[in-house]
Amino acid sequence: MKAVLGPTNTGKTHLAIERLCAHSSGVIGFPLRLLAREVYAKVCAIKGEAQVALITGEERIEPPGARWHLCTAEAMPVEQGEHAFVALDEAQLAADRERGHIFTDRLLHARGRDETMLLGSATLEPMVRKLVPEAEIVGRPRFSTLSHAGAKKLSRVPPRSAIVAFSAEQVYAIAEMLRRFRGGAAVVMGALSPETRNRQVELFQAGEVDYIVATDAIGMGLNLDVNHVAFAGLSKFDGVRQRRLTTSEMAQIAGRAGRHQRDGTFGTLAGTGSHDAEFTDEEVYAIEEHRFPPLAKLFWREADPRFDSLAVLIADLEAPPGRDGLVPAPEAIDLAVLKRLSEEAEIAETVRSPATVARFWEACSLPDFRQVGVENHARFVARLWRDLRHGLLGSDFVAQAIAQLDNVQGDIDTLQGRISAIRSWAYIAQRPDWVLAKEEMTARARAVEARLSDALHARLTERFVNRRTAVLMKKLGPDAGLLPVSLEGEDVLVDGELIGTVRGFRFVVDPVARHEDHKLLLAAAERHLAQALSERAESLADAARNGDAALTLRAGAIEWEGQRIALLEPGRNPLTPQIALDRSLDAVGQGARERLAGALAAWIERELAPLAPLRRIEAASRADDAGPELRALLIRLVESGGMVERQGSGLDDLGKEQRTKLARLGVRVGALDVFVPAMVKPLPLALLRTVAGDAGTRPASPLEAMPPVIPSGRTRTAPGYRKLGKQALRLDMAEKLLREAHGARVAKARKPFVLGSEKAVSMGLTPASYAQLLRLAGFRAMAPRPLPENACGPPAPVRWRWRPPRPRRRERAAPRIRPDNAFAALAELVR
Structure with a gap:
């Protein structure tokens, strides 16, 4: 028999797995169902699922002929010599107020046929020497060093850290803050199901988040890649009173940092407002050097009480130990429920024979997974006893109770409550002498727990993890240039995570992002989108040259995908505007900007082709042989969009040769108007209004179709029409x-x-x-x-x-x- 004792990260559990697999059969008892499941998966990989069993209160996987058993301490078989190898993990929990008597019993009585191993803290050594003198003490040094790093603000806690708090409210608050400025955190609490806890741990281990916020449940059963552990407080409520953690408890938690041969650090969280949130020098020394006060007592309770009557049973369970080093265990909830229900005459009347007393004690031993306290838990046990005293629980009753919990709606606390409740029913369904249709009820309870666990994981991730911020925070550092930014259509992706969209060349933050994330997302886009936007500009320039770009002219601007990308600024005249790229293209490289501006200038030249008649007139107005009279009329025609009233136009001042030049330019001289027929059409009129830079001098809106006659408006008449009372007639039709x-x-x-x-x-x-x-x-x-008078007709x-x-x-x-x-x-x- 060996007692392998030492601090965390000494490979004790790994050694036990090796020794288990080296024997023909064996069993290891763990303090947590989570730990039992983790080791079960490892042993299955070595021995095969058909040879390995998992036995816990709520879960039982026991293939016929299984030789290696992984169990919780309560579910360990304790028959002497049944297994070749027996090990008890975390044996120092024999000093725990609630469950210590279980571990003490296993320490004293669980023995393997060939080898027995006790695993635990070095503080257990004096008690092992006193209670199990035949055990060989084997010390295990820690693989890495653990050093104190002082207090740090939450914003300064380094990545790959665990923050430990001692209430659900504090866990939630810290996780919310980490979500805001670090992308979030995984959350681990004792109330989580093993499935949910494993899924949250996977988030951290896979690097999706760099922080994990946990209660002291992290101190046992979780092997994490943590470099630093920050304590949000150093006191907790232990079920009886609020007290400061012992140095052993501090070390158990701090020891999560620096696994294997990687060194770790621990410290406190600054700014929590707690007066006892700092380590003393003595505590720091004890944790770093692994020197803790040895255990002086272990809790004990009679493991094999008599069932002659309820009074005899209670007396045996409260009997003092008859051995030095052992003290009576505090009243656990199973004993409290037994005493509470035995006071009720109606129930006590049904518990008479030794067999009935034994069965009643089994019912009272149902763990309080819901953490509802003695009174409420006693009511639940009393309801079960109404059926159990007559035989088995009806399958309809159990199925209905399970079905009521099969609801994945609700917030985090609601789902946690349902998971706690379904764990009670999973425990009940495991009992072979409690439930009809045991296999079916067990399968139903496990299925509901799995669905609730998935839903709870989703809620936790939704509330406490912002994948976009997490990705950006990991990249927005010294190696920010390596950030893989990609454009898929309009979507902007960082490491495959959507952070927003590009509309035109303007980055728009994802609308579902929280307000506090906007600044970070905008900074990331500004820092890393330049190359992607330059490629987008090059692609648009090529498309514009080839005539494939979906560009539009609207109100003196060029738009693409509904977004403005360039303005038309006044040139030599309204018919030759200049291209000015929009400010949204400031992040585009200079070369790409110049090529895009050139392509847009060529595109606008093609788009303004319907204005060619006016451009010829404008060019003629600048000719040396135009003469002042003709030049004045041509300039008026250009400024008025190709149409002026004849009266007062200066036409009468033109000579014959000048009138001939006017006709050659496509200008028609009418009875009332001088106009260019090619301009009395919707497209050129619309283009003329679009390129007009000054909204005050911009012509009235043209009609999409130009019928010969339209009703005249109360304001300006549509271009190309002459107002005639309540109607307006198109100029060419008037002529x-x-x-x-x-x-x-x-x-x-x-x-x-x-x-x-x-x-x-x-x-x-x-x-x-x-x-x-x-x-x-x-x-x-x-x-x-x-x-004439009297004439008709x-x-x-x-x-x-x-x-x-x-x-x-x-x-x-x-x-x-x-x-x-x-x-x-x-x-x-x-x-």
């Missing part, structure tokens, strides 16, 4: 009607003539609007003669006569004589 009128005039050789209105009506003009158009062109209506048609307005002579203004001029007096004399 067509007026040419027809002049044709009728010429045919009548200056005599009054009749004009048909069929063509005007077919265009949509009312007679009143048509008459107004004719009057504007100089036609005057002559009232028809009335019919249709009225005579209206006759028209052309009376063009005569141009007014320009009167020269008299020169203004300055009163101080020498000739002012002479002017008075002449007058």
